[in-house]
Amino acid sequence: MHAELIAIGTLAEIDTERDHLAKEISALEAARKQAAAAEATASTELEQARAALGALVGIEQEANVRLSEHRHRQEQAKRALEGAFGSDAAQRQLDQSRALADQDETAILDSMMQQDGARLAVKAAVAALESARAARAAIDARAPVEIAALRTRLAAADVRRVPALAALTKDLQFRYDSVYKKKKTAVAHVVDGSCTACQMSVAAQHLSDLRRGSSTDPCRGCGRWLLT
Ligand SMILES: [Zn+2]
Structure with missing residues (x-):
């Protein structure tokens, strides 16, 4: 990650x-x-x-x-x-x-x-x-x-x-606070290829990038950061 x-x-x-x-x-x-x-x-x-x-x-x-x-x-x-x-x-x-x-x-x-x-x-x-x-x-x-x-x-x-x-950088702190306030939790896990918060499936490439640590892109369904 x-x-x-x-x-x-x-x-x-x-x-x-x-x-x-x-x-x-x-x-x-x-x-x-x-x-x-x-x-x-x-x-x-x-x-x-x-x-x-x-x-x-x-x-x-x-x-x-x-x-x-x-x-x-x-x-x-x-x-x-x-x-x-x-x-x-x-x-x-x-x-x-x-x-x-x-x-x-x-x-x-x-x-x-x-x-x-x-x-x-x-x-x-x-x-x-x-x-x-x-x-x-x-x-x-x-x-x-x-x-x-x-x-x-x-x-x-x-x-x-x-x-x-x-x-976290100041920019990231700001984004974190914003997601946390809106969604109650700023992160979600990926289980069986899907976001545990919104159930949207995570594209294979996205998941592989997350695992390799080359991406921090959030879930496309709910906007939470994805932990793998
Ligand atoms: Zn989600």
Whole structure:
């Protein structure tokens, strides 16, 4: 291979490593953010489940207060009817308070049935929050250590990149940066006569020139330098 291609290949290898390390760092940072967001969501869902249960308990309590009032009025009406002054008004009061008491009893039963479901929902939300907290604690414990190790490797790659870049002429450095930015990787390999990046076949003469080191011509399909 041509010396220029060997130098480009060395630089490209370092850049691939740097990109890989940067991606791993981003993934860990994203995982931490995601775990924190999942915990916040689980916490909100638990609050909502508790509020829903609280509302149902409130409905039951209010219905109970009304129910005892209706029963009190029922007793009053019964006494009035049993006494000497039994009247239509007392009968109406008895009928009305019985009907209202029925409504409240139904409301209490409905609420109690719904509370069973709401309690299960609270229990599930507590479990979900616990598991979200554990997941967050786990990623928070390991990510900073792993990120620090990756940053150390990244810094070392940055150091190695300086002489690797300096080995190229200014013109070649400029072209390398341009291809690297556009294509993510500036080089491709030739396998079975084809470019591994774009699959275009490399002419036999071109391949032979690359191997003899008499050519640095890039792939005609994708413009990357070809390593053989
Ligand atoms: Zn190609």
